[in-house]
Amino acid sequence: MRQINVSIPGRAYDIFIQPGLLNDTGAQMRALLPHIAKVLLVTDSNVAPLYAQRVEKSLTDQCFAVKTAVIAAGERSKNAGELLRLWNEAAAFGMNRTDAVVALGGGVVGDLAGFAAATFLRGVPYIQIPTTLLAQVDSSVGGKVAIDLPAGKNLAGAFWQPKLVLIDPDTLKTLPDDVFSDGMAEVIKYGCIRSEGFFRFLEACGDRKSIMEHIGHVLHTCCAIKAEIVEEDEWDTGMRMLLNFGHTLGHAYEAAYHYTTYTHGQAVAAGMVDACRIGERLGKTAEGTTEQVSQLCAAFGLPTHIDCSKEDYASAIGVDKKGTGDSIRLIVLSEIGASQAVQMEKSALLELV
């Protein structure tokens, strides 16, 4: 069993990574949270038929009373209506503050169920069981939970750390290729911002099959990097912004195509390549970095360029959550494995894209 402790004072928790761990959900939770009686298990319509029964059985074997709430798969479920439905389900189930929510699914389930847990009865414990690559390396760790509003993604949310993250890499076997690639963008991001050695390892792997042969190492490395950054900056006021590498322009692509044509990971991949290109032009990024990031993204089926009009860039940068006044912080690489924030005028960035 691989284990990473996220050492946030007063809110520390473990991430466990182990094939077959789904079957141990109940035992892991019982060991950590002996007083919990009821579990609201939140999952989605794709994940439920694959994995919900095993998790339910594992929980009931440990004498938890379980109620399962299934949301429709997809980003569109990350909304206020579904949040209200989960609150009502929790209330009808008679949950109290010592009961728990379990999120079994990708980032959509994790963000929605996590926000329900953060707000029901002013906060109940929750456990993340991420089942997509993106959720296993990114969204299940760090405590950011949210729903989307018509005005934009993740606009209502909270910081609410889970009590435990249980990662069963076997669940990745059922992921469609495009969803797997999507998660690879975030995996590559960790190498870019923090570890040249990991970046070279990913280059050597080169495809999904090889990544899966080393999945324990991949998940452990990514979660350890994320945990380290979150420990330093739980509330996202400094260091955590490095995780936004590729996301400033990535968000522009997602928005320009109305969140339909390109997935988050595809947009981030193109955004990482852009950030390197801009960094090289500014003299902040070692020459040749763009080419290396571009090749690695391409190896995993990710786009390295997305067309976008100046107007779409402008509107995306105007509402970017990192934007302060008329300037913006762009995350660039000094070289593979080392990143920094560069403050620049939004107008200057627009000239460079």
Ligand SMILES: NC(=O)c1ccc[n+]([C@@H]2O[C@H](COP(=O)([O-])OP(=O)(O)OC[C@H]3O[C@@H](n4cnc5c(N)ncnc54)[C@H](O)[C@@H]3O)[C@@H](O)[C@H]2O)c1
């Ligand atoms: N909280 C954070 O820090 C954070 C970070 C990054 C992203 N996010 C959020 O995460 C969401 C994206 O997450 P995602 O990419 O996991 O999307 P997702 O939850 O929509 O999952 C993608 C698809 O895979 C399916 N699926 C999930 N697990 C499966 C499995 N094991 N086998 C087969 N199919 C499976 C889902 O049903 C869905 O259709 C976005 O809403 C984004 O805002 C949050």
Ligand SMILES: [Zn+2]
């Ligand atoms: Zn992302």
